[in-house]
Amino acid sequence: MIQEKDIPIAKFAAPSKRAIAKATVVAAAIAAVLLFAAILPAEYGYDPLHTGAALGLTELSKATAAKPDPSAVPATTNTPQPKIYKVDSEDFLLTPGQSVELKYHMQKGAVMVYSWKASAKLMFEFHGEPDQKPNPDYYDSYELDDKVGKDQAHGSFTAPSTGIHGWFWQNKTDQRVEMHLATAGFYDSAKMFAGGDPEDMPVEDAK
């Protein structure tokens, strides 16, 4: 069924051996130059001619290397806990300019998962205060967005110290913003700060 005679017709005048050899060498040479001068430095950080560094291309390969691989799973860790984990959800309504803060008391190494969603962007800072503070104003910042803000965030958190850990949100829009927070984790209590004295919020055992 496969016939040699079916080969295509109507071509250029048959090129000479010399021309074909030249074309092949030129093709390979151009490929080699592009590969060694630009592509390999940019893609793999392999830069034998130092052109990648000169053109700033090796940065690309570093950026690629640093990109977290979504399929990579960190080493498995299991941290048994003595008590059942808690769940909590809160709804807030923030008037323009108003702010609220909600923090959970956690032991060092305890884990919590969280999701919050708002009807518009809120400025926020996810931060914590250790029980043992070097000075009264001390705190650790985990995530800060006071420029653009976000209307949602989700994640898992491992407490770096025993203390209270949570969010400060502020409504910088000119409208009322509704916000919903849901968490689950090994915390023992929650506190809300909305201007006056901190208020204890009930948290429930997981069912």
Next chain:
Amino acid sequence: MDGHKLQKYMVKDKIFVVVALLAVAILLQPAVASAHNVSRNDAKFVQANQGRAMGPFMYLGAKHMVTGYDHLLFLVGVIFFLYRLKDVVQYVSLFTIGHSVTLLVGVLGGVHANSYIIDAIIGLSVVYKAFDNIDGFKRFLGFQPNTKWAVLIFGLFHGFGLATKLQEFALSQNGLVTNIVSFNVGVEIGQVLALTAVLIVLSYWRTRDGFLRHAFVTNTALMTGGFILTGYQLAGYFLAV
């Protein structure tokens, strides 16, 4: 043709060479970044998917073909000198049979191969076809290896390339056959779309008297592209972590 005119043609030829090489370089930029890689979000979908999903897998197959420059460069080489639609259909069918067989056998049979090596061979298929097009084999070997067998055999490697990429994701066993077949159907749809575009350009170009004159240079540029793909994949085999 008088001397003045000849000179004008030579200048035009040089400009054409530069444009052709630039075009190859530009085409290869995304190719180098994305040839054969199912993009990140698509990968997430493939991994999260459970059960049958004909539409999405067909779409992914078509997208892969339309944006997979290695397959396209090879097909451009294959149909470059095919003037009759009957020939185009015949050769493309052989390519389709080739890559469908290895895609299905590779994924369903769990045949694993190193994707860098497979992709390097796919790059070489482009070099092979371009070299064939400039009569390289005829001149240096004294005969032209059967072009249909070549398309069929290289088609097998192209399908293996598709298979190794899909295998990098943990495909759900649930509805696997349906999904792979859908992906394959999508690949053919994408191939028809891409070929239509290539054929329109080639047909128009063939009506111009510059076609045969530039065919040699164009195939040289095609060969350059093939060498780049090959080198890129071989380097990946040796350098990538």
